Amino acid sequence: xxxxxxxxxxxxxxxxxxxxxxxxxxxxxxxxxxxxxxxxxxxxxxxxxxxxxxxxxxxxxxxxxxxxxxxxxxxxxxxxxxxxxxxxxxxxxxxxxxxxxxxxxxxxxxxxxxxxxxxxxxxxxxxxxxxxxxxxxxxxxxxxxxxxxxxxxxxxxxxxxxxxxxxxxxxxxxxxxxxxxxxxxxxxxxxxxxxxxxxxxxxxxxxxxxxxxxxxxxxxxxxxxxxxxxxxxxxxxxxxxxxxxxxxxxxxxxxxxxxxxxxxxxxxxxxxxxxxxxxxxxxxxxxxxxxxxxxxxxxxxxxxxxxxxxxxxxxxxxxxxxxxxxxxxxxxxxxxxxxxxxxxxxxxxxxxxxxxxxxxxxxxxxxxx
Numbered sequence: 001x002x003x004x005x006x007x008x009x010x011x012x013x014x015x016x017x018x019x020x021x022x023x024x025x026x027x028x029x030x031x032x033x034x035x036x037x038x039x040x041x042x043x044x045x046x047x048x049x050x051x052x053x054x055x056x057x058x059x060x061x062x063x064x065x066x067x068x069x070x071x072x073x074x075x076x077x078x079x080x081x082x083x084x085x086x087x088x089x090x091x092x093x094x095x096x097x098x099x100x101x102x103x104x105x106x107x108x109x110x111x112x113x114x115x116x117x118x119x120x121x122x123x124x125x126x127x128x129x130x131x132x133x134x135x136x137x138x139x140x141x142x143x144x145x146x147x148x149x150x151x152x153x154x155x156x157x158x159x160x161x162x163x164x165x166x167x168x169x170x171x172x173x174x175x176x177x178x179x180x181x182x183x184x185x186x187x188x189x190x191x192x193x194x195x196x197x198x199x200x201x202x203x204x205x206x207x208x209x210x211x212x213x214x215x216x217x218x219x220x221x222x223x224x225x226x227x228x229x230x231x232x233x234x235x236x237x238x239x240x241x242x243x244x245x246x247x248x249x250x251x252x253x254x255x256x257x258x259x260x261x262x263x264x265x266x267x268x269x270x271x272x273x274x275x276x277x278x279x280x281x282x283x284x285x286x287x288x289x290x291x292x293x294x295x296x297x298x299x300x301x302x303x304x305x306x307x308x309x310x311x312x313x314x315x316x317x318x319x320x321x322x323x324x325x326x327x328x329x330x331x332x333x334x335x336x337x338x339x340x341x342x343x344x345x346x347x348x349x350x351x352x353x354x355x356x357x358x359x360x361x362x363x364x365x366x367x368x369x
Contacts, residue, residue, distance in 0.1 A: 015117045019349050025108045026342065029302035033330060036306040041323035055274030064268040064332050071261040072337075075099045078254035079140070083128070085239050085247040086136060090126045097344050098122035104341030107300035107334060112293075116141055122348060131228060135236030140251055142187075143240070145180065147255025152287045154256075161284035175295070191237060194230060201226045262333065263287065266309075269328045270316060277316045285312055300338075306330065 073096070080095040098119045106115030116137045123133035155161040190197045205219050240248045263283040270277055289308055296304030306326050317325040 015121055017118075017121070017345075017349055019346055022108070022342075022346075025299065026338070029108055029299040030335075032298055032302035033300075033306060033334065036303045037323065037327050037330065040306060040310050040326055057272050057274075060268040060271040061328065061332070064265040064272075065336070067261045067264050067268070068332055068336065071258045072096065072099055072103075074254050074258050074261070078251055078258075082136065082140065082240075082247055082251060083123070085244045086128065086132050086236070088128055088132065090123070090128075094122070094126040097348060098126070100337070100341035100344040101348065102341075103337045104345050107338045107341070110297050110299055112300060118345065122345075125348065129232075131232030132236070134229060135232040138233060139236045139240055142184075143248070143251040144255045147252045148259055148287065148290060150252060151256045151259050155280065155284040155287060159280050159284070161280050180291075190230075191234060194234070197230060198223070198227065259287070259290070265332050266313070266325075266329055269325055269332070272328065273317065273321045273325060275317060275321065282316060285316075300334065305334075 076092060076096040076099045079098060080090065080092050083090050083095070101122050102115040102119040105118035106112035108114065120130070120133040120137045123136065124130050128136070201223060205222060208215060240251070260283065263286045264279075266286060267277065267279050267282040270282065286309075289312060292308060293301045293305055296308075298304060309329070310322055310326055313325060314322055
C-alpha cells in the first residue's frame with residue numbers, strides 16, 4: 001500500500017516508483033538515441049569516423065564534462081536557497097539529489113514529464129509538505145522558461161546574435177510560443193479568478209462520470225486536492241513574485257547560467273574535434289532548440305534531439321564530423337546525467353522510510369508532513 005501524505009486536511013497520493021520498472025524504462029530512450037546516432041553516422045559521416053588524431057583533443061571534452069557538473073551545482077544551490085523562501089531548510093546534498101533525480105526521470109519519460117514529480121518527491125522526502133514541494137517545483141519550472149527567454153534576449157539584443165531557424169523548426173518554435181503564452185495567460189487568469197478553476201474542476205468531474213460510467217472515484221477528494229494544491233501554488237507564487245522577489249531574481253539568474261554552461265558543452269566538443277567556431281553563435285543556436293525539444297514525445301526527447309541538433313550543427317561540424325559530434329555531445333549532456341541521476345534516485349528509493357527527514361508513517365498507512 002502506498003503512503004498517503006497529508007497536505008492539509010485531505011490526503012494526496014505521492015507518486016510511486018518501481019525500481020525494476022524504471023530500469024527497464026531506461027533501455028527505451030537509450031536504444032532510440034543510439035539508433036538515431038547510428039543513422040546520423042551512416043547518413044552523413046560514416047566515411048569520416050576515423051578521426052585524425054592530430055586534431056582530436058581530449059582536454060576540451062574534460063572541460064565540457066566539468067561544465068555539466070557546474071550546471072548541476074548551480075541548479076542545486078538555486079534550489080537550496082529557494083527552499084528557504086518557503087520557510088524550510090534542506091541540506092545541499094538533498095538539493096543536489098532532487099536536481100539529479102529531476103534529470104534522470106526527465107530523460108526516461110515522454111515529453112520529459114517525469115522530472116518535476118521526481119523533484120517534488122525528493123523534496124517531500126526531505127522535509128517539505130507535498131503542497132509546498134509541488135508549488136515550488138511548478139513555480140520554478142515557469143521561471144526556468146523565463147530564464148531561457150532572458151538568455152535569448154541577451155544574445156539577440158546584447159551580442160547581436162541572430163537565431164537561424166527555418167522550415168519545420170521555425171514552425172515548432174512559433175507553436176511553442178503560442179502554446180506557452182496561452183498557458184501563462186490561463187495561469188495568471190486563474191490566479192485572480194480561482195472560482196472559475198473550481199467550476200472547471202466540477203465540469204471535468206461531471207464529464208468523466210458521464211463518459212466513463214464505470215470509473216469510481218471520490219468527487220470530494222478530487223475537489224479538495226485541486227483546492228489545496230492551488231492554494232499552495234498561490235502561496236508559492238506570492239512568495240516569489242510579491243513577498244520575496246529577491247528569490248525570483250535569484251532563480252532567473254541561476255537558470256541563465258545553468259543554460260549557458262549546458263550550451264557551452266557543444267562548443268568544447270567541437271574544439272575537441274578540431275573545429276573552431278564562434279562561441280556566441282554555437283551557444284545562441286541552441287537556445288531556441290530547447291523550446292522545440294519540449295514538443296518531442298519520445299522519452300527524454302531521444303531521437304528528436306539528435307536529428308534536430310544535427311540539422312542545426314551541420315554548418316558548424318561539417319558532414320564528416322557530424323556523427324562524432326552528436327555522439328560525444330549526447331554522452332556528456334544525456335548519458336552521463338542519466339547515469340549519475342539514476343544512481344542518486346535509486347539510492348533514495350533504497351532508503352525506504354528510515355530516513356529521519358521522511359514524514360513519520362502512521363499505523364493506518366498515512367504520514368503527516
